[in-house]
Amino acid sequence: MTLRGHKGPTSKTCTHRKYQLTCEDYDALVAHHHGRCGVCGIAADTAPMGLFIDHESVVGDWAVRGLLCNRCNSSLHHMSSPEAAAYLASPWYLTALPAKGLRLKAESEPPDGAVVHLPAQNLTWERTGRHWHCTNNARRRNPLSWRELNRRYGPFNIRVLST
Numbered sequence: 001m002t003l004r005g006h007k008g009p010t011s012k013t014c015t016h017r018k019y020q021l022t023c024e025d026y027d028a029l030v031a032h033h034h035g036r037c038g039v040c041g042i043a044a045d046t047a048p049m050g051l052f053i054d055h056e057s058v059v060g061d062w063a064v065r066g067l068l069c070n071r072c073n074s075s076l077h078h079m080s081s082p083e084a085a086a087y088l089a090s091p092w093y094l095t096a097l098p099a100k101g102l103r104l105k106a107e108s109e110p111p112d113g114a115v116v117h118l119p120a121q122n123l124t125w126e127r128t129g130r131h132w133h134c135t136n137n138a139r140r141r142n143p144l145s146w147r148e149l150n151r152r153y154g155p156f157n158i159r160v161l162s163t
């Protein structure tokens, strides 16, 4: 099966990690779709480029809608089929993440000087004015807004340490 999610021969880490999915989450996603494209139903090993992880970027990098073949992935928003409408109406993350007890809504922003920890990435961020700065990883140089922090890592990944 060509699934483009778990670690491939040339990549060091599983690509699904970019979407905050563990290997178990990714397997559950594949099982949910029976190893097929979420719209046209082509099987992973038949689809010319395999199946891709599709997400709702406006909501977050973690908001995984499902698996799509390359053709459906590139034309999803121009499709008018009932299959495409059904797919868009029931994103995987909306049921799968709450089923694991994960919170999808961002908490209101903690006050200036607050510190949050993201256990999955082992990152600590501190609020200074309107910006959040990573304090324990020199590679995360760019400050983020609260909204962007939630969009990128997921509300369920953010623990408030001190306010």
Ligand SMILES: [Zn+2]
Pocket (backbone or CB within 6 Å): 005, 006, 007, 014, 016, 022, 023, 026
């Ligand atoms: Zn994996």
Ligand SMILES: [Zn+2]
Pocket (backbone or CB within 6 Å): 037, 038, 039, 040, 041, 042, 068, 069, 070, 071, 072, 073
């Ligand atoms: Zn398809």
